[in-house]
Every structure is written in structure tokens, then in C-alpha cells.
Amino acid sequence: xxxxxxxxxxxxxxxxxxxxxxxxxxxxxxxxxxxxxxxxxxxxxxxxxxxxxxxxxxxxxxxxxxxxxxxxxxxxxxxxxxxxxxxxxxxxxxxxxxxxxxxxxxxxxxxxxxxxxxxxxxxxxxxxxxxxxxxxxxxxxxxxxxxxxxxxxxxxxxxxxxxxxxxxxxxxxxxxxxxxxxxxxxxxxxxxxxxxxxxxxxxxxxxxxxxxxxxxxxxxxxxxxxxxxxxxxxxxxxxxxxxxxxxxxxxxxxxxxxxxxxxxxxxxxxxxxxxxxxxxxxxxxxxxxxxxxxx
Amino acid sequence: xxxxxxxxxxxxxxxxxxxxxxxxxxxxxxxxxxxxxxxxxxxxxxxxxxxxxxxxxxxxxxxxxxxxxxxxxxxxxxxxxxxxxxxxxxxxxxxxxxxxxxxxxxxxxxxxxxxxxxxxxxxxxxxxxxxxxxxxxxxxxxxxxxxxxxxxxxxxxxxxxxxxxxxxxxxxxxxxxxxxxxxxxxxxxxxxxxxxxxxxxxxxxxxxxxxxxxxxxxxxxxxxxxxxxxxxxxxxxxxxxxxxxxxxxxxxxxxxxxxxxxxxxxxxxxxxxxxxxxxxxxxxxxxxxxxxxxxxxxxxxxxxxxxxxxxxxxxxxxxxxxxxxxxxxxxxxxxxxxxxxxxxxxxxxxxxxxxxxxxxxxxxxxxxxxxxxxxxxxxxxxxxxxxxxxxxxxxxxxxxxxxxxxxxxxxxxxxxxxxxxxxxxxxxxxxxxxxxxxxxxxxxxxxxxxxxxxxxxxxxxxxxxxxxxxxxxxxxxxxxxxxxxxxxxxxxxxxxxxxxxxxxx
Numbered sequence: 001x002x003x004x005x006x007x008x009x010x011x012x013x014x015x016x017x018x019x020x021x022x023x024x025x026x027x028x029x030x031x032x033x034x035x036x037x038x039x040x041x042x043x044x045x046x047x048x049x050x051x052x053x054x055x056x057x058x059x060x061x062x063x064x065x066x067x068x069x070x071x072x073x074x075x076x077x078x079x080x081x082x083x084x085x086x087x088x089x090x091x092x093x094x095x096x097x098x099x100x101x102x103x104x105x106x107x108x109x110x111x112x113x114x115x116x117x118x119x120x121x122x123x124x125x126x127x128x129x130x131x132x133x134x135x136x137x138x139x140x141x142x143x144x145x146x147x148x149x150x151x152x153x154x155x156x157x158x159x160x161x162x163x164x165x166x167x168x169x170x171x172x173x174x175x176x177x178x179x180x181x182x183x184x185x186x187x188x189x190x191x192x193x194x195x196x197x198x199x200x201x202x203x204x205x206x207x208x209x210x211x212x213x214x215x216x217x218x219x220x221x222x223x224x225x226x227x228x229x230x231x232x233x234x235x236x237x238x239x240x241x242x243x244x245x246x247x248x249x250x251x252x253x254x255x256x257x258x259x260x261x262x263x264x265x266x267x268x269x270x271x272x273x274x275x276x277x278x279x280x281x282x283x284x285x286x287x288x289x290x291x292x293x294x295x
Numbered sequence: 296x297x298x299x300x301x302x303x304x305x306x307x308x309x310x311x312x313x314x315x316x317x318x319x320x321x322x323x324x325x326x327x328x329x330x331x332x333x334x335x336x337x338x339x340x341x342x343x344x345x346x347x348x349x350x351x352x353x354x355x356x357x358x359x360x361x362x363x364x365x366x367x368x369x370x371x372x373x374x375x376x377x378x379x380x381x382x383x384x385x386x387x388x389x390x391x392x393x394x395x396x397x398x399x400x401x402x403x404x405x406x407x408x409x410x411x412x413x414x415x416x417x418x419x420x421x422x423x424x425x426x427x428x429x430x431x432x433x434x435x436x437x438x439x440x441x442x443x444x445x446x447x448x449x450x451x452x453x454x455x456x457x458x459x460x461x462x463x464x465x466x467x468x469x470x471x472x473x474x475x476x477x478x479x480x481x482x483x484x485x486x487x488x489x490x491x492x493x494x495x496x497x498x499x500x501x502x503x504x505x506x507x508x509x510x511x512x513x514x515x516x517x518x519x520x521x522x523x524x525x526x527x528x529x530x531x532x533x534x535x536x537x538x539x540x541x542x543x544x545x546x547x548x549x550x551x552x553x554x555x556x557x558x559x560x561x562x563x564x565x566x567x568x569x570x571x572x573x574x575x576x577x578x579x580x581x582x583x584x585x586x587x588x589x590x591x592x593x594x595x596x597x598x599x600x601x602x603x604x605x606x607x608x609x610x611x612x613x614x615x616x617x618x619x620x621x622x623x624x625x626x627x628x629x630x631x632x633x634x635x636x637x638x639x640x641x642x643x644x645x646x647x648x649x650x651x652x653x654x655x656x657x658x659x660x661x662x663x664x665x666x667x668x669x670x671x672x673x674x675x676x677x678x679x680x681x682x683x684x685x686x687x688x689x690x691x692x693x694x695x696x697x698x699x700x701x702x703x704x705x706x707x708x709x710x711x712x713x714x715x716x717x718x719x720x721x722x723x724x725x726x727x728x729x730x731x732x733x734x735x736x737x738x739x740x741x742x743x744x745x746x747x748x749x750x751x752x753x754x755x756x757x758x759x760x761x762x763x764x765x766x767x768x769x770x771x772x773x774x775x776x777x778x779x780x781x782x783x784x785x786x787x788x789x790x791x792x793x794x795x796x797x798x799x800x
Contacts (some may be wrong), residue, residue: 065574107490
């Protein structure tokens, strides 16, 4: 299935910005489950200096610098992504007590995805929350992950007003609600405490043609856990499901800080700015570059 | 090798004996520590006879005057430093002890080879952990130790410095144990400081005792800034015949600001702060009265954390926004590279002998001090049982901050450190107490009102420049713990310094 994505980020500055330096995680990943057929990045004002690089996690990042004063900055990423079904094995059924026999090896190898990070601190609040839904010895690992996601979503409703992009786990736990980024961080915290290596994924969720009404779309975030027999496996806590063909991966990392869509600093006489994100993800009938000649 | 004193005339030795007897009487503690000037029989070690006869004995009644003259020279030269946690920005002169510390040529050639070996291995380690990571995959250095280190900078992955030079400047702290062997105490491969004192100490000593320096054959240290500049120029993007170099300082409140001013002047390069620099089109520029001028190589004396708010601490105003992406694009180079701190972490230190074997296929020339990582449960149990026998160091801190020396710690201090270890064991290492060497030092006034010379503990920080041709400055910073019995020599903890004379033959 092929999706067309247009992801526009628009900053408007009260006083002109200058010496603006940004890093953007906007190019979808090339991996066995998806293929980027086309990608284009447009930046206004013109004359921005743009370099692409591969970061520590393998993400393709764009460094975007604008030196002269400007009133607005617009970054438009357009991608054509083919999402392939059927990749990634089925996780083996394994009980927790057996899973934990490899704990020491796993900790050594995947420590980065088992420790506390900036957005996923192991606070007392998180530990208490983990304890309420801790794994049982004879529980299947995949079932435990699904149960955790369900438990989180039972406790915390989707609410855009309660948190912001810089909210920590404790704020979510206190606020009682949040958005996809918050559910992802909370899931990471719980699964890491349980000893399951887990990482953050930033991306898009294509609308379901059957049920979704076309309307405002937002960037999405979910988690991947390392499961026996299957490798990194996606779970979407916001939608209480395994990831499927509608999940388009853009960047991975330990948490939001590693996979932020657009992050940067600039100088300005006044600090105020407004940001707007316009996202369109829709199924593309075919890959145009291949399709047209066949018509 | 026989002591040089053996060939001396009985008459000269006759003068030494009473001096030694008096000095020996001041040796109230640490009788087992290695004395740098005297062997256990009271004979001067190689090179020291002349210092003893022509300086210590000949000028015994003038030390007060000599020290006052030296202090005045340091003040006039503006050689000062700031102590963190001290009253607002107070500048102090670094206490100076005019009795020089000598290293004979044979000992030095061993040290030199050992230091180059060590820094080459550390550099190879950095290239590896920010690249393929084979030493981690093979389990020679634990993967989790590196990947969870706060000094492991993921932003450094993919930035390959010119010639693979992660480390350009290293300061390696050495101590001499009771057996007289030098041991590495810690590595400093981030922004090591102290070399300006090496040069200034020599300048002062040259004015105080010019003939003695010449007669003893101390090797010159004044060429260091020129050598450093040559190494920095090597890092310039290829094809630049006359690259522009600048020194980036966090500013006048930094404890080493004097050194930043001194080195920039000596090298003839601009001294800049973050606000003087700007990144344009993935190149680095400094703002001058004539407009922007491109900078090819930045000798930075700012920690990674503050270097670039885009990538590191977003609240930092000290650094240069966009610098990391300039480095990645090859638009400029910096020394030392981003992320070198993961190699001088106190826990990683325990694996440095393994690194030398792994990357160079050589046996370490200079040994390290036996080190227990308290993240290891067995080691932790052993250390906590006899906590008062160990030195406990936090892995993250430098400059002697947070170090607890078991044998001299109070019960309360020991209880506190025990609690800290139990809470975050990975943040601490333990080492047995090294009986570090002592050196005759002016220690106050004797009963007769004259200067009293007594043994005080010293360490040694030589400086290594890696560059295309690795070189060690023939000298270094000898730091001295001025309080009797104290083992902490850091300037931030009230230590002083001595001039260090590496003998040419």
C-alpha cells in the first residue's frame, strides 16, 4: 500500500528570527516494512543551508540553517511511502519467568532501551504505577505488553489539553490524560521497568478508509519492543493495538528527544513565536513514477 | 643504576647529612612514601645533588625572600585561577613552591613512551565507540558501561574528525607509588588545563635561579604553544595552507580563563566566546570589525554540554548554535572532538590496560591503580566491608570534587559515602589508597624562624599532543598538597605547584 504524506511545519515570529539552526526528523525510514519511493524537503525562506545526515539511531536527519533575519520559517516534507505487509516475525510465545533468564545478557546488549531517559525518568510515581500492573511469572510476554497498553489507556484518556511536548512522565501520571507521545513514554517506562527493551517511534498513522472521517491529522508516536523470535515489534498504546500497515515509521530513539520532528534554536529580539503543523496522509493510488508509463 | 650522589666528594655529602637529618625529622607521617629527592639512606637521587647543594643548602636562609619574589612575579604576570564554591569570583595566585621537582632522562623516556602509547589507545577507543564499536561487541569493554555513560555523546556518531584525531591534547595524571613506579591516576582528554602554569613556573624559576637551571640541564618547555598550534593546523580542512584557528573560552568566570588568554596570546590566535562565533551555510565564522571571517579550527575549552544548544543543553548561552552540524559537514574542526569524555570516565579507566592490548597489541608501559567498579556486586560487597581502606571517587566528577579518602575520613563521611554508593553504585569507583610520593617543600617556619623544608605529597600532570607526530611536553605540572599529610593536590582543593625539570641527560 502506498501513502502520500505532506508534513508542513510553519513558524511565525513576532520579531524577526535570525541565526536559526534546526534538526528535522521528517524523512520516513527505509526498512523491511516500508520503502520511501520519493522524498522532498522544501524550506522557506529560500537560501537555507540543508544537509542530510544519518544519526546514531540510523535516522536520516536534515540539518537546516538560516542566517539572515526572517519573519517565518516553513519546512515542508513530502514523501511517497510504500508500506509492505507481512514483515517481522510473529513473536514467540514465552512466559515471563523464562524470558527473564536472559535478563543479564539483554541488559548488557540493549541497556539504552532499558534505562531511564530524559522523558522517561524512573520516578517513584512510575514505579508505583508499574507495580500495579506488574507482570506475572507465568504470563506471556506479548500478552503482558498488550495488557500494559490496555491498563494505561484504561487509566488515562486522550486529552490534548493536559500535557505539552515537554511534559515528563510524572506530569502525565498526575494529569490523568495525555496524547500519543505521553502514552508512548508511559509505556516505555513500564516496559523498561519490566525488563523489556523498548524504544520510541515517531511517525504517521494513515486514516482508516473504512471508518475515519477526513479531517485534521496529527503526527503520531508509538513504541517498539524487542521480543523473542520477532525482533523489534510495534505497539500503538494510543489505539491499543499492534502496529499495522497504516503506521508509517519516521524516526526511532530512546524517547521523544531522539526523534523530535523539528527542533532548533534561533536568535530574536522577542521570544514569542507560533507554530502550526499541517499534516496530510492519504493513500496514493499508485507510485506515479512507475505507474504513468503503463497507462 | 647507581645514585649520582655516590660519585660525589665526601665534603659535599657532609653538607647533605645535617640537611637530611632535619628534613627527616619533619617526616612525621608517610615514612613509607617514596621520597623524590632522597633515597632511604639519605643520598640524593639522580640530578638532585646540585639542586641540593647550590639551592637548598646554599640559600637556606633566603627562602622567605625567594618565595615572596616568586609570588610577586606571579601576581605581576597575572597568573591566577578561580575556585568554584569560593566567594564570588575571587582570583587567587596558584601557590608556588620554588623547590623544583626533577625527572631524570631515563625515567622520562619510559614515561614518554608510556604516555604516547596510552593516548593513542584512548584515541583508538574513541574512534571505535563512535564508529563500529567492536571492542564493545567483543565484550572487552562492557557495552552498557559506555552506552549508559553520560559522557557518551550520540551526536558524535558520524562526525569523523580529520585524521581520526579525537584527542589532540591530553593531560594524564600520574603518581609515584611507594615502590617508585609511576602509575596513571586519571586521564584528562576533554579540556585539560594547567599547561600555562608549566610555562609560567619555568619563567619564574628562570629569573630566580638561571644558572641552576642551565647547570642541571632542564629541558625547555616554552615551545608548547607553537607545538599546539601546529597540531591544531593539521586539523584544518584539506587544502588550507594557512588555516584560521581560534580559542573558544566560556569566559572570564571560568577557573582556567587565565590559561585561555595566555595560550591564545602565545599562539597568536583569536580568543573568542560563543557569542563571537556564528554558523552560516554549515561553515564557522567569527564576527570581526571587518565582517565575518571563516574559522577552520576551534580549540575549544568548553565542555560538550555547553558547546551547541541545538544538540546539547538547550539553555546554554556559552556555545555556538549549529556547531555540531558544521563539524559533521566538515566545514570546520574542533579540538578535542565531541564526546572524548567517555574515554576518561573513571570507570572506563579500569579497562584502559585492556584497550592498549586490544588496539595496539602492546603491554601497558605505565600501570594503572587497581580499580574496583562498584556497579559490580562482588566488588561492592568487598569494598563496603572495609570502606575505610579505600579511596572512593565519583565517576562523573573531576578536579578532586567528591573524593573520599577512607583512612582519613570521619565516621560520618564514611556513612554518607556508603549511603551514596548503595543508592547509585554505578556512579562510584574504589581504589586502594596509593601512598603517593613526597618531595621536599617549604612548609612554613622552623623553630629558628627560618623556612622549614618538609616532605609533601606530589603528583604529576604531563601534557601529550597527539597530532601527526605525537609528542609529550618535556615537563609538566607537578602539583603539591601543601597541607601536611594531605593526598589531594588539585588546585581547586588548595594545592600548589612546583616547576618540573626533565633532565636532558
